[in-house]
Amino acid sequence: MTQPAPQPRRGRPPKIARDNRETQDALLHCGMRLLTEQGFLSTGIDTVLREVGVPKGSFYHYFASKEAFGRAVLERYAGYFAAKLDRCLLDASRPPLARLEAFVADARAGMARHAWRRGCLVGNLGQEVTQLPEGFREQLEAVLRDWQARLAACLRAAQHDGSLAATVDCDELAAFFWIGWEGAVLRARLVQNDAPLETFIRGFLALLPR
Numbered sequence: 001m002t003q004p005a006p007q008p009r010r011g012r013p014p015k016i017a018r019d020n021r022e023t024q025d026a027l028l029h030c031g032m033r034l035l036t037e038q039g040f041l042s043t044g045i046d047t048v049l050r051e052v053g054v055p056k057g058s059f060y061h062y063f064a065s066k067e068a069f070g071r072a073v074l075e076r077y078a079g080y081f082a083a084k085l086d087r088c089l090l091d092a093s094r095p096p097l098a099r100l101e102a103f104v105a106d107a108r109a110g111m112a113r114h115a116w117r118r119g120c121l122v123g124n125l126g127q128e129v130t131q132l133p134e135g136f137r138e139q140l141e142a143v144l145r146d147w148q149a150r151l152a153a154c155l156r157a158a159q160h161d162g163s164l165a166a167t168v169d170c171d172e173l174a175a176f177f178w179i180g181w182e183g184a185v186l187r188a189r190l191v192q193n194d195a196p197l198e199t200f201i202r203g204f205l206a207l208l209p210r
Contacts, residue, residue: 026052026061031073032080036118040070049113067133070125074136077121078143085147089154096158097205104201108194111185116153116192123182148174165209177204 030052034043045066050058063069088103089096111118122143129137152174158164180200187196 007008020062023052023054023058027054027059027062027069028076031069031186032077032121033118035070035073035124036121039124039128043132045069067135070132071139072137074121074125074139075142078146080145081122081143082150085150089150089187095163096154096161097163097208099154101201101205104197107185108197111188111197112194116189119189120182120185121184126182127186143177151177161209168209173208180204 027048030048031043034048034051045059046056048069049059059069063072084106085103088106089099091099091102094102122140125136126140127130129140148171152170153162155168155170155173159166159168159170164170184196184200188194
């Protein structure tokens with residue numbers, strides 16, 4: 001006897017099948033993309049859930065609140081960016097100051113690849129910090145201090161090879177770089193080209209005492 005053909009299921013399409021770790025990673029990855037484009041305050045949880053295919057009730061299995069989600073996204077971004085810095089600033093095949101130029105070139109290519117829509121997540125949140133829960137302030141400052149330490153180590157390597165004057169305070173110079181860099185990234189998004197990044201790195205290198 002011929003079996004009847006199965007009827008198509010009605011209603012909403014099934015959610016994407018993932019295990020817990022994959023789902024959490026997908027939420028964080030989507031959060032990184034959206035927050036680098038539009039910041040924390042403008043990013044709704046519903047948008048993240050819709051893009052990842054996770055029901056709203058399940059979101060709270062992974063994160064206690066939107067604040068907890070934002071802080072987890074920031075932690076993930078900090079790890080991603082630290083790895084990017086290390087690839088450039090610890091590259092022993094290049095002189096130390098050329099490593100810094102390589103970082104800028106990599107950042108420039110990344111912003112261009114995303115049509116200048118994405119900036120720096122830390123910079124985006126820093127602009128919103130007066131409206132964010134207080135815990136973000138300390139977390140953001142800790143991330144920036146970590147970046148400063150990584151760059152300061154590269155600058156000390158430049159002192160060691162003689163391309164940077166031994167009298168320079170590398171910690172202060174690294175802090176100066178990141179303050180200026182965040183402004184250059186903001187301006188690059190505004191004008192939608194790499195001119196501000198190029199202007200900044202040329203000016204920074206030109207001011208270094210040799």
